[in-house]
Amino acid sequence: MNSSNSAIRGSRVGAGPSGEKDTGFQAERIQRTYYCFNNHSFSPLFAASAEVEELPTELDCPHCGLPAGLDKDNPPQIAKHEPYKTHLAYVKERRTEAEAKALLDEAVAAVRERRERLLAEAKAEIKKNTKANKRSA
Numbered sequence: 001m002n003s004s005n006s007a008i009r010g011s012r013v014g015a016g017p018s019g020e021k022d023t024g025f026q027a028e029r030i031q032r033t034y035y036c037f038n039n040h041s042f043s044p045l046f047a048a049s050a051e052v053e054e055l056p057t058e059l060d061c062p063h064c065g066l067p068a069g070l071d072k073d074n075p076p077q078i079a080k081h082e083p084y085k086t087h088l089a090y091v092k093e094r095r096t097e098a099e100a101k102a103l104l105d106e107a108v109a110a111v112r113e114r115r116e117r118l119l120a121e122a123k124a125e126i127k128k129n130t131k132a133n134k135r136s137a
């Protein structure tokens with residue numbers, strides 16, 4: 001799957017807190033593979049000068065944005081990251097709010113409409129019954 005990484009060759013891989021200078025000198029790299037809950041895997045390269053302990057144990061999956069960990073059989077669960085909200089989550093939340101308000105407005109309008117229709121129907125019914133009563137009388 002490394003061939004798919006060629007598109008990002010021009011940008012710095014493993015840009016991080018190591019403060020390594022981008023001199024074009026190809027330093028040794030550590031490649032680690034991360035796995036997300038959706039069975040995606042990706043293998044970013046880290047500067048070999050970094051201590052293994054310094055390397056992140058979790059990264060956001062570039063495919064789906066979920067946290068990805070090093071244990072293939074036990075990827076990070078989304079539930080563990082409850083306080084973390086993606087921008088999309090916020091957008092969805094806002095939209096739901098707006099949708100709820102729209103639905104409420106719609107419901108109120110529908111009730112009002114139905115009430116008026118029922119009232120009109122009742123009036124028509126009364127009129128009809130009055131006529132019928134007159135006819136039968």
Ligand SMILES: [Zn+2]
Nearest residue numbers: 036040061064
């Ligand atoms: Zn993923």
